[in-house]
Amino acid sequence: MLEMIEVGINNAVAFRVSGKITENDMLLVLNKAKEKIECYGNIVFLEQIDSFEGVQIAALIEEFKYLYEVGMANINKVAILSDKKWIEVIANIEDKIFTSIDIKCFPIDDQQAAIEFLKT
Numbered sequence: 163m164l165e166m167i168e169v170g171i172n173n174a175v176a177f178r179v180s181g182k183i184t185e186n187d188m189l190l191v192l193n194k195a196k197e198k199i200e201c202y203g204n205i206v207f208l209e210q211i212d213s214f215e216g217v218q219i220a221a222l223i224e225e226f227k228y229l230y231e232v233g234m235a236n237i238n239k240v241a242i243l244s245d246k247k248w249i250e251v252i253a254n255i256e257d258k259i260f261t262s263i264d265i266k267c268f269p270i271d272d273q274q275a276a277i278e279f280l281k282t
Contacts, residue, residue: 164190167210169277173202180212185220192228204238206280210270211244240265241276 164187169176175195179187198205240263242253250267257265268276 163187166190166194167208169208169273169280171206171208171277171280173198173205174208174280175205176208176210178210178212179214182215183217183221185218185224188217188221188224192224195228196232199232199236204236206238207240208273208276208280209240209242210273211242211246211249212270214246214249234260234263237263239263239280241279242267243270243273243276244268245270 163179163181164183165178165180167176167178175191175198177191195205195207240253240256242249242265244250244267253265253267257263266276266279268279
């Protein structure tokens with residue numbers, strides 16, 4: 163399940179994940195990202211991962227279609243809130259691979275620090 167959340171940043175796409183990410187969940191996030199790009203040009207993401215049980219194949223296909231059509235050049239920063247060590251490891255690897263995007267992981271209860279990171 164995925165729930166959109168508000169974090170007080172106009173160009174932010176923010177959401178909370180618990181369980182498995184479905185195709186509809188992915189479309190919700192990607193459509194919100196497209197809307198924000200149209201309004202603001204560049205966007206930031208805040209992802210709060212309460213629990214993670216995987217991603218439907220159809221959701222991954224939608225993400226690949228988005229990346230092919232829109233790309234990642236308009237994503238400036240990604241803040242991830244999670245207490246799962248393996249998610250932090252993946253975020254650190256992604257930060258090294260996607261050098262044009264600043265990616266940082268925060269403890270799940272430190273949303274304010276994540277928001278400040280996205281604002282700077």
